[in-house]
Amino acid sequence: MTDDAAAAVRPLSADRYDEFRRIVDYAFHPEEGPQRYDDDPERIADRYGAFVDDALVSVCGHYDLRATLRGEWVRLAGLAAVATPPEHRREGYVGALVADALERWRGEYPLSALWPFARSYYEQFGWATANTATTYTCPPEQLAFARGAADGRARPVEPDEWRALRSVHETAAAETTLALKRRSEAWWRERVLSEGGDDRPWAYVWERDGDVCGYLVYDFEDAGEGFENRRLAVDDMAAADHEARLGLLGFLADHDSQVTEIRFESDARTELLDLVDDPDAVDCGVETGPMVRVVDAVDALETCPYPADASADCTLAVTDETADWNDGVFDLAVADGEADCAPREADAETVDPDATLDVGTLSQLVVGYHDVATARRVGGLSVAEGSVADTLATLFPPERVYLRTFF
Structure with missing residues (x-):
């Protein structure tokens, strides 16, 4: 790799939009061929580029997000659309974009997240798996147990009702860590409901006593040769409570005259296999999802909510090959659910x-994502003695982590 300093990173001006889109489309949608672009759409992400002189050699997008963290909402920086034309690859330009992003985010965002094209690629920059997700594929009759199990009714919705979907999403998000809040109107209309697009999905809500308490966004796709082999693929699904979720599953079951398969994703703690009549008829696939990264160790450790009865006074040695401000020794003190953290500077090498x-x-x-025992077993955590592991286990109990929104 060449020195990252050879590339200057700066925000992209509007007149670079077509060039940005060409680079991104070539990286992620090359089978579609060269595209023509209309006016710059409403900007959901901030766009950045790495330049050598005035040549744009690599690009990325930054998202300003809000996500749950152990029951509280915190700022989350999203990194996306990282792309480099083939003639400029393996020159260290993505490294320059990452270093610049972390510098810009420092002091504003305790955490960052991304959806990787290759997990090992982003591990080298300090990101790690945030959560896993389970994809279920089953005949619609396996969801028949949910028919009539919930009060309410399903009805179709249009993009103008995006606020109702957002309300359900944020209610469901409170039950998990890293679920996103404050999806903008443009996000709901353009990203979720594809308003104005050629391939708009179907969208239904589950309504109970006049209130929307669940929603589905889905498409139909081929599941094999022949008209009778069709799959209903759920793109987005959320429910305010278990009863609303049953209502949605019962609605999916009523597509048995149209499809041979239903496919949807859930976090790993769903109890679907305990509810269906024939668990062997349900295919389950568990995959790793997005990745997460601490931007600044001090900021993250002080922002993290802790159990009210947790207390600690410990020293952590952190290694970080990308952000040098995290590469060192930190004193962490926790009491009454609050933390103070500071880098150890004077005697860091001798402690x-x-x-x-x-x-x-x-x-x-x-x-x-990991509890302390798992982090010691499969991660990079080592402790001086068992009592330290017990202390850390009290500070960082495992969470139901599920960042399901692609960006």
Whole structure:
């Protein structure tokens, strides 16, 4: 790789939009061929580019998001649309974009997230798996147990009702960590409901006593040869409570005259296999999802909500090959659910830390993807003695982590 300093990173002006889109489309949709672009649409993400002189050699997008973290809402920086034309690859330009992003986010965002094209690629920059997700594929009759199990009714909705969907989404989001809040109107209309697009999905809500308490956004697709082989694929699904979820599943079951398969995604804690008549008829696939990263260790450890009865006074040695401000020793004190954290500077090289871990493992502990025992077993956490592991386990209990919104 060449030196990252050879590329200057700066925000992209509107007149670079077509060039940005060409680079991104070539990276992620090359099968569609060269495209023509209309006027710059409403900007959901801020666009940045790496330049060598005036040549745009790599691009990315930054998202300003809000996400749940252990029951509270925090700012989350999203990194997306990272793309480099093939003639400029393997020159260190993505590294320049990442370093610039972390510098810009520092002090504003305790955490960042992305959806990787290759997990190992972003692990080198400090991101780590945020959560897993389970995809279920089953004949519609396997969801028949939910027919009539919930009060209410299903009805179709148009993009103008996006606020109702957002309300359900945010109610459901409160039950998980890293669920996103404050999807904008443009996000709902353009990203979720594809208003004005050629391939608009179908959208239904589950309504109870006049209130929307669940929704589905889905498409129909081929599941094999022949007209009779059709799949209903759910793109987005949320329910305010278990009864509303049953209503949605019963609605899906009523497509048995149209499809041979239903496919939808859920977090790993769903009880679907305990509800269906024949669990063997349900295919389950568990996959890793997005990745998460601590932007600034001090900020993240002080922002993280802790159990009210947790207390600690420990020293953590963190390694971070991308953000040097995280590469060092930190004193962490926790009492009454609040934390103070500070880097150890004067004697950092001589102190014996209570725990040592890489920034990816730290990120997973903060959000609760790994508990401490798992982080010691499969992650990068080592502790000086067992009592330290007990203390950390009290500080960082596991969470139901599920960032399901693609950006």
